Amino acid sequence: MAQIALAWVLRNPNVSAPIVGATKPHHLPEAAAALELHLTDEEVEALERHYTGWEQGSHRVILSLLWTKLQILRWPQVTA
Numbered sequence: 001m002a003q004i005a006l007a008w009v010l011r012n013p014n015v016s017a018p019i020v021g022a023t024k025p026h027h028l029p030e031a032a033a034a035l036e037l038h039l040t041d042e043e044v045e046a047l048e049r050h051y052t053g054w055e056q057g058s059h060r061v062i063l064s065l066l067w068t069k070l071q072i073l074r075w076p077q078v079t080a
Contacts, residue, residue, distance in 0.1 A: 006034035
């Protein structure tokens with residue numbers, strides 16, 4: 001499953017480097033195998049057929065909110 005997800009991300013011309021969330025050593029070879037997996041247009045269409053997606057640009061709002069949450073969790077404000 002991870003190979004297919006990474007292969008799909010790698011097809012996107014706007015992605016220069018996908019972020020791999022390997023939490024165990026055995027995850028890395030599986031992720032690297034995605035480099036050899038080339039999805040056809042038909043396979044991509046089948047994967048995306050049921051995806052409703054977000055409106056244009058809304059992913060930036062989501063990412064901004066997640067980044068803000070990460071900052072709060074990682075670097076809590078110091079109160080005097």
